[in-house]
Amino acid sequence: MIVDVGGVKIGAGVVVVQSMIKRPIDEVDRIIEDIKRLKRAGCELIRVSVPNKPSLPYFKKIVRGSVLPVIADIHFHADLALAAIDAGAAKIRINPGNIKKGGLKRIARVARRGRIPIRIGVNAGSIDRRRFATPTPEALLTTVREAVDIFAGVPLVLSAKSSDIPLTLEVYRRMKIFGFPLHIGITEAGPPFRGGIRSGVGLGILLAEGIGDTIRVSLTGDPVMEVVAAYEILNSLDLRRHGPILISCPTCSRCRVDLLRIVNKVEERISDLSLPIKIALMGCEVNGPGEARDADIGIAFGRGTGLLFKKGRVVRKVSADEAIEVLFNHLREGGEE
Amino acid sequence: MIVDVGGVKIGAGVVVVQSMIKRPIDEVDRIIEDIKRLKRAGCELIRVSVPNKPSLPYFKKIVRGSVLPVIADIHFHADLALAAIDAGAAKIRINPGNIKKGGLKRIARVARRGRIPIRIGVNAGSIDRRRFATPTPEALLTTVREAVDIFAGVPLVLSAKSSDIPLTLEVYRRMKIFGFPLHIGITEAGPPFRGGIRSGVGLGILLAEGIGDTIRVSLTGDPVMEVVAAYEILNSLDLRRHGPILISCPTCSRCRVDLLRIVNKVEERISDLSLPIKIALMGCEVNGPGEARDADIGIAFGRGTGLLFKKGRVVRKVSADEAIEVLFNHLREGGEE
Numbered sequence: 001m002i003v004d005v006g007g008v009k010i011g012a013g014v015v016v017v018q019s020m021i022k023r024p025i026d027e028v029d030r031i032i033e034d035i036k037r038l039k040r041a042g043c044e045l046i047r048v049s050v051p052n053k054p055s056l057p058y059f060k061k062i063v064r065g066s067v068l069p070v071i072a073d074i075h076f077h078a079d080l081a082l083a084a085i086d087a088g089a090a091k092i093r094i095n096p097g098n099i100k101k102g103g104l105k106r107i108a109r110v111a112r113r114g115r116i117p118i119r120i121g122v123n124a125g126s127i128d129r130r131r132f133a134t135p136t137p138e139a140l141l142t143t144v145r146e147a148v149d150i151f152a153g154v155p156l157v158l159s160a161k162s163s164d165i166p167l168t169l170e171v172y173r174r175m176k177i178f179g180f181p182l183h184i185g186i187t188e189a190g191p192p193f194r195g196g197i198r199s200g201v202g203l204g205i206l207l208a209e210g211i212g213d214t215i216r217v218s219l220t221g222d223p224v225m226e227v228v229a230a231y232e233i234l235n236s237l238d239l240r241r242h243g244p245i246l247i248s249c250p251t252c253s254r255c256r257v258d259l260l261r262i263v264n265k266v267e268e269r270i271s272d273l274s275l276p277i278k279i280a281l282m283g284c285e286v287n288g289p290g291e292a293r294d295a296d297i298g299i300a301f302g303r304g305t306g307l308l309f310k311k312g313r314v315v316r317k318v319s320a321d322e323a324i325e326v327l328f329n330h331l332r333e334g335g336e337e
Numbered sequence: 338m339i340v341d342v343g344g345v346k347i348g349a350g351v352v353v354v355q356s357m358i359k360r361p362i363d364e365v366d367r368i369i370e371d372i373k374r375l376k377r378a379g380c381e382l383i384r385v386s387v388p389n390k391p392s393l394p395y396f397k398k399i400v401r402g403s404v405l406p407v408i409a410d411i412h413f414h415a416d417l418a419l420a421a422i423d424a425g426a427a428k429i430r431i432n433p434g435n436i437k438k439g440g441l442k443r444i445a446r447v448a449r450r451g452r453i454p455i456r457i458g459v460n461a462g463s464i465d466r467r468r469f470a471t472p473t474p475e476a477l478l479t480t481v482r483e484a485v486d487i488f489a490g491v492p493l494v495l496s497a498k499s500s501d502i503p504l505t506l507e508v509y510r511r512m513k514i515f516g517f518p519l520h521i522g523i524t525e526a527g528p529p530f531r532g533g534i535r536s537g538v539g540l541g542i543l544l545a546e547g548i549g550d551t552i553r554v555s556l557t558g559d560p561v562m563e564v565v566a567a568y569e570i571l572n573s574l575d576l577r578r579h580g581p582i583l584i585s586c587p588t589c590s591r592c593r594v595d596l597l598r599i600v601n602k603v604e605e606r607i608s609d610l611s612l613p614i615k616i617a618l619m620g621c622e623v624n625g626p627g628e629a630r631d632a633d634i635g636i637a638f639g640r641g642t643g644l645l646f647k648k649g650r651v652v653r654k655v656s657a658d659e660a661i662e663v664l665f666n667h668l669r670e671g672g673e674e
Contacts, residue, residue, distance in 0.1 A: 025590040049589040073589065125628030135631075163584045164631060165573045169545075188584040188617065188629065191600045192530055193562070195585075197569040200537025201545075208506075208542050218587035220600045220618075225530070226587070232534040236502045247500045247525040248532075250555035250563070252386040252410065253362040263528045263557045280525065281557075291462030292525060294472075294501060 003117045003155045003181050006069025006090030008044050010117075010157055011181030015207065015239055016214040017230045018045035019223040020073070025050070025058045032065040034223065039067050040272060041227040042242035045214070047071040047093060056083050063088040071119070078103025082110055091117040091157070096147035097126035104150045111154045118154050119183055120147040124162035135162060137170045148178055157214065159183040165202040172211050181213035188218065195219045196229045203233050228271070241276040247295060248281040255283030257301040257320055266324060275331065280309075289314055297330060299323045340454045340492045340518050343406025343427035345381050347454075347494055348518030352544065352576055353551040354567045355382035356560040357410070362387070362395045369402040371560065376404050377609060378564040379579035382551070384408040384430060393420050400425040408456070415440025419447055428454040428494070433484035434463035441487045448491045455491050456520055457484045461499035472499060474507045485515055494551065496520035502539040509548050518550035525555065532556045533566045540570050565608070578613040584632060585618040592620030594638040594657055603661060612668065626651055634667060636660045 293312025630649025
């Protein structure tokens with residue numbers, strides 16, 4: 001099944017990248033700017049939390065100003081979901097663990113009539129504790145199944161997430177049976193470095209098994225980092241490309257330059273490049289061009305010098321100080337020749 | 338087969354964590370300090386590149402001062418491998434792509450006699466270009482096989498790495514046939530954030546399939562980050578624990594504190610904690626304790642306040658400013674009660 005969210009198709013074979021706004025909802029202008037930045041980074045859908053009634057006028061303005069289809073994130077109150085649909089939400093995310101059955105039915109009626117996509121987003125942390133002592137795969141799957149029944153006839157996207165990766169893997173492998181597109185993510189993955197790694201493990205395993213139609217990497221930090229992380233995961237499995245891939249050697253005692261400083265500088269400068277090239281920054285001249293011969297372009301540094309290479313072939317020798325400028329000049333002049 | 342590297346057993350069912358020194362080899366005292374820091378972070382084996390003859394006296398001193406077994410990383414020169422064995426290396430890593438067959442045979446003879454473990458470390462970038470036009474899985478596996486034949490009777494660890502993850506996966510799935518312990522890694526993964534994600538994907542997939550006996554995450558940056566990354570990958574698959582797991586919500590419009598700043602502060606302070614606990618830092622009081630109920634301890638922040646919770650149960654309410662101090666006091670007082 002393919003679910004159309006404001007023109008973006010989930011379940012059509014291309015993994016859709018999404019993220020979430022983190023500012024208070026009344027910061028409308030800043031949020032609209034965030035969404036522009038996110039779109040440039042490759043984000044395709046944006047979710048905004050609508051925590052209460054006073055948020056609704058702000059949400060409406062965000063929907064109007066957004067360059068991406070907007071998903072409303074709704075907890076606790078069915079009425080908020082209905083109001084968000086009225087306000088133009090392209091999709092509603094609800095957590096069946098915190099909305100009463102009657103409320104879910106009301107949302108389902110409206111969504112069915114209007115063909116409004118709903119994500120049933122089950123979280124291990126909010127399953128019914130009176131029924132399920134611990135968040136087992138069965139508990140999560142039962143919670144999903146009951147919500148799917150209530151939402152019969154509605155275009156659905158499903159998720160059942162946990163910060164526990166083996167649990168998440170087991171649940172998602174069994175979620176295929178529902179036949180709806182799957183939203184994948186690792187909840188509360190943490191700060192960018194550790195959270196990026198955890199998400200890489202969990203989402204990488206799922207994607208490598210062909211599971212996942214839309215991805216959101218949850219990281220504490222700028223949502224643009226979430227989109228960069230999502231593409232890094234998709235890139236690394238050859239599923240999708242957005243912007244350059246940067247590879248760099250870990251350095252060893254042969255390295256005579258401050259490669260980390262150089263790599264950080266290059267990473268910053270490529271963040272708004274959409275060119276799908278592979279750039280290599282290597283700490284030594286001896287191994288450099290050879291080890292990185294699948295890179296489109298790169299520099300292998302020596303003592304005070306750098307060898308600019310393309311596809312493993314040395315193009316010219318430059319001073320280490322000007323190496324990065326020369327690299328970017330070559331990129332501007334058309335990339336790979 | 339189990340390979341004993343200075344008392345650390347590779348292939349015995351526990352994935353061994355290793356890293357590599359990045360300083361020039363003549364900085365002996367600093368390197369010995371690095372190794373102490375790495376050991377505290379959970380590193381179990383350390384590799385040092387021995388680039389040339391003048392490095393040997395320094396290497397000898399490092400071996401003598403190191404709190405971890407030291408592996409010598411050797412390229413190009415068979416004589417350096419033999420000298421590193423003399424200097425007390427617990428294991429030698431060679432790249433069969435850049436040492437001549439006669440040299441490999443000389444190393445094999447000495448290693449066989451002395452039962453010196455050898456890692457045959459093939460890299461996609463340095464396979465013989467005259468024989469293999471591109472680094473296909475067959476090219477890498479053939480290169481490994483030929484070296485394994487030369488080193489018959491030597492305790493071996495094998496690796497065949499690439500910065501291309503699908504290639505790496507295919508090669509490692511077929512490396513099992515050799516019957517030797519496998520060293521896994523993704524070469525030139527890049528700077529910490531992107532490289533951590535790429536390594537998480539590649540190494541996570543392998544480890545989830547039961548492939549990998551020792552792991553080194555290659556990142557441009559402090560080698561301690563490599564060890565943190567390795568444990569984050571192992572943690573996330575419930576394979577090994579070292580130190581706390583930090584989970585934190587990605588924040589949304591409900592969040593009223595600067596959670597990223599708080600998370601960064603906590604991440605810094607836990608870096609030398611070996612307590613295997615799960616800490617949660619959540620941006621809102623409403624979802625916080627519930628969503629993070631599998632955490633041993635955590636704080637759910639509200640407007641100016643924080644709820645300290647343990648295993649999903651609220652223990653006390655504190656001001657947001659003092660929340661972190663209270664958290665660490667509870668940790669010092671014995672963790673989980």
